[in-house]
Amino acid sequence: MMNGNAFVKTLFSIAFIFFVVPCTTYAQDAVIRGVIREAGNQAGPIAGASVSITRKIDSVLVKTAVSDKEGKFELIGVPPGNYRLTAYVIGFNPYTLNALLVSAGNSALQLEEIRLVANTKDLKEIAVIGQKAFIEQQTDKLVVNVDASVTNVGSNVLEILQKSPGVAVDKDGNISLRGKQGVTVMIDGKPSYLSGADLTKLLSNMNASQLSQLEIIANPGARFDAAGNAGIINIKTKKNTAAGFNGSVTLGYGQGSYWRTDNALSLNYRNRKINTFLNYNYGIRNGFTELNIKRRFFESEGKTTGLYDQPSRMTFRSTLHNLKVGMDYFVSARTTIGFAATGRIQVMPSDNASDAHFLDRKGVLDSIVQTRANTKSELKNAGVNLNLSHQFDSAKILTADIDYLRYHSTNHQFFTNSSFAAGTQTAKEAVQGDLPVKIDVYSLKADYTQTFRNLLKMESGLKISQVKTNNLAGYLRRMADDPFLPDYGISNNFLYEENINALYLNFAREVKQWTLQAGLRFENTNYKGHQLGNPERTDTTFTRHYNNLFPNVFVGYKIDSLNEISFSYGRRIDRPAYRTLNPFLYYVNKYTYEVGNPLLLPQYTNNFSVSYGHNGKFTATASYAATSNYFAVVFRSRNKESIYTQDNLGKLQTIGLSLNQALSVGKWWTINLNADLLYKKVTGFVNGADLETSAYTARIGASNQFAIGKGWAAELSGYYNSKDVDGQYTTKGFGQADIGISKLVWNNKGTFRLNARDIFYSQIIYGTILYNNVEESYVQSADTRVVNLSFTYRFGKKLNAPARNKGNSTEQEQRRIN
Structure with missing residues (x-):
């Protein structure tokens, strides 16, 4: 196996071939001309209409234009390809031409006259409300338009x-897609910063007011990082171009058992040379989580030997500040450089009370352990991105990104455990923990795209990333009223470094009714971990190096103007989260621990x-x-303690059928139906012991959108997840129903929204876990039945301008931070 230096040299040698020695044959630019007029007898020209074309294969914006006083427009410098054209102006219904083919050698294309139909006032308001469907199925992804759902207001x-x-x-x-965990979560094509519990905290404190769309990509192409066996969910925040x-500005208030508020401010300034932006979000969420755990201890023949019952309730208050600022500088018509900085501070103190009841085999109380916990976690993230986009001509584009990210969290814990038997206190102890985490991510990526005369599109690129983590867990323990002393048995300091080098090559072409795409990605992974010793334990280290190829194929066939079929194949990888490799105990409570596994292998999915x-x-x-080396959470028992870790169980196979249907019942009622049927083994x-589990599961959802008129809209939506089995876990079915209404005011610049979520309080999760000689059941509920009221006011001009598709070079690293 080549060493790191040799590999990097090879990497840049191949990159040199991709970028510095590009092919000399390329597509000829075309000019598309047209004229826009009113529909009807007068047929007068329409000035100021916005005209844009996007690539059908991936919906990327290519060119925009505005019609002049005679209604004429020109789209200059359009490379050969298959496009979708859209024309829109306030007061008229939008016009869409779904099939616009620009052939090689065709330097000029004159379109037929476009006629726009005028709206009445009521129809105009309906068009504004229902301009986007809640769910859109595109060629390579499913798009969820967040603002199209009234009941999303106040949601995270x-x-x-x-x-x-x-x-x-x-x-x-934990997020799963089509029954599989291992989803890569990105934000604006950029890192989501976290994974595991910290990713959950981030997403649960990220409000709907920040979002424009969710992109669900079940089979990503070679351009994307290979991480995420289930696919990618890209969270797109709102942008103003x-x-x-x-x-x-958005102001929001919610009331459940506890109150919450979510507020957002977005500012943007753009002229011919620069585009600057600032987005700020501030929120407070008060809430609770109740978890009731019951354990039954039994002998090998099934005879009960003891019982454990632990009800617990945690109350918390999360305060969040999130800031994003940046600027794009348009050096020329072909070159843009950009800068973006992000910062996030989240503080969450919490109080937890739980009483563990130990009973004998007949259910008679034996002893009680009362646990009271006070924790305060603080999460600070900061990131800087520098990016470049250069268009050599209409057929050749180079983009590059350099990123540095710093993640720092602190978690201060204080536990007291008081033991009682026959009403008398028998023991008392206190545990104090300090758990800081520091993670640094450095990354560089570059992508080159070229379209040839025969409409063949080539994409190539490289990425180099370096991750360094420092996890410290320092615990002190005090028995009775004795002084605190270091507890080296559960204290730990873990250092981890990882380097991933990647190259990819992808080809795509549309031939008549066919859409063809094939790609290959190579990734070289190197990592090492070092657990520092203490007076009771010696140092331990481990290293690993491996190389992988990830092919990807997509074939689509358009049967006619209404029907199309497609086939796709892709190979993916899921690497363990950084902390999961740490071979040490994490203290959850007196009878529950988490332990890392340095022998955990990555899992691969076809x-x-x-x-x-x-x-x-x-x-x-x-x-x-089919997933090999499938890893999941595994529970083990030791005396009265439960210890959970991640382990490679073996093989996971899933067979699924996904259905999505959009229906229109007149002009005022739109229904979106979706269902996922899955067999998992x-x-x-x-x-x-050998393990074999299988289950049929289903998920169904429905959303009803009502455009009532005069600026009013309403929604009724809900979903249901059936029973699920995964390894040692069995989860019962649960669901949720939501209702909401909205009103446009002040010439459509303001929007009031009112909704009620989980109106039947059915978001309660029941489950069981079977391991060793323990049968565990749990019930979990939270503050999910909430009424939300929000107001959004929009100000400034509304003239469309082309937006850059800015990426980032740290997609897969940060999803593994937990």
């Missing part, structure tokens, strides 16, 4: 994901799918996925 990202097709969120906030100074689509309204997808080895 996790709650919105729970309502999204094919997505499920378990009691710990209008010329001049403009922005919006994904296959076949899809059928009709008129952009109906989609059916059949899928099969796990075979392997755990806790010294």
